[in-house]
Amino acid sequence: VNTRDQMVAAAANLLDEAGPEAVTLRAIAARVGVSHNAPYKHFADKEALLAAVAARDLLGRSASATGGDPVAALKALAREYVRWASRHPARFKLAFGRWTREDPALAGAAHEARSRFVAAVAAAQATEALPVGDPERLSAMLLALGHGAADLALGGHLARDGKGHADPEDLLDDLFALWALAARPAGSPARR
Amino acid sequence: VNTRDQMVAAAANLLDEAGPEAVTLRAIAARVGVSHNAPYKHFADKEALLAAVAARDLLGRSASATGGDPVAALKALAREYVRWASRHPARFKLAFGRWTREDPALAGAAHEARSRFVAAVAAAQATEALPVGDPERLSAMLLALGHGAADLALGGHLARDGKGHADPEDLLDDLFALWALAARPAGSPARR
């Protein structure tokens, strides 16, 4: 219904279907059924429209953890992150791309997404299956590993062939295993 | 001297100085002092020229570890990786970007860079300061963490403010600390 939202959705679909070079203002406008310069009535320029796509995706990716075991919920969140990246590579690259100017809505969405992620980490820490320490620092570590694994996998830099089978999801498992070891060192009893 | 290499260097400099949108074939040719379509005598198209820039950077980033302590050498390698990314963001994004077709030289450079990195990890494992396991898998973990931290930092997604101070280099330290713990579990004697 809202022309502006239709433009954002059209841009996201074009990214998925044909990659970033296919995302022209003319193609977006054609999909929505308006003239090629109608976008300027809703966005300052092309970058502002793309920032709206990125903001929507950053928030959509950060649904609050569902109830149940907080550690399982955190693992599911991390897994969902890398899976979304592999299914929507162009939108993933866009959301974490560089911008020539600040966009308040995008900055707000990024902050909100990060806050939800830190909260999920803090909840998992409370179960003592994760090491103690600043949840923001642990959160940054998990996010960096997941983000890097997803990004490298998109470029074919993770070598799925051979014995060193290392999916993004495998690497997430490895980090959680290290954290479990650090939380309950071998030989020491489970804390109560 | 070589016109082709001059074009690659000009493109890299333009990326550093003015970002990807400034890298036009016309600007590259002007810097080299040739006409705006001279690049087509050396490269199939613009993407092929950019792939040559990426290949050069991937190999330049992967100097073999210098002698001495293999663990210190590996840490230095990882640190150099994230520092290079923060100093040359546009070239970092390009080197790990997406391509519409395969480029053999770029694929070869990526393979070579990965091999050198795996070798540095394997050498560090021999000191028993790193956990046992497939060096390709450990290597992928370190690379993913460093790459993700560098990429997130470029977009301002790492929250340098507040207490959760988490530089890319801090996160690398955290991973090495976890690895040290996993290699020599608390309470167990150092292996000999």
Place this chain on the structure above:
DNA sequence: ACCTGAACACCGTTCAAGT
């Protein structure tokens, strides 16, 4: 083998004008 100049299609952006 390497380069030039003219030309073409396409894109982001602007502007005057319409409802």
Place this chain on the structure above:
DNA sequence: ACCTGAACACCGTTCAAGT
């Protein structure tokens, strides 16, 4: 408040031609 049509500058790419 939202949209249209014409126009402009710029870019990647092609082609015929030059040394």
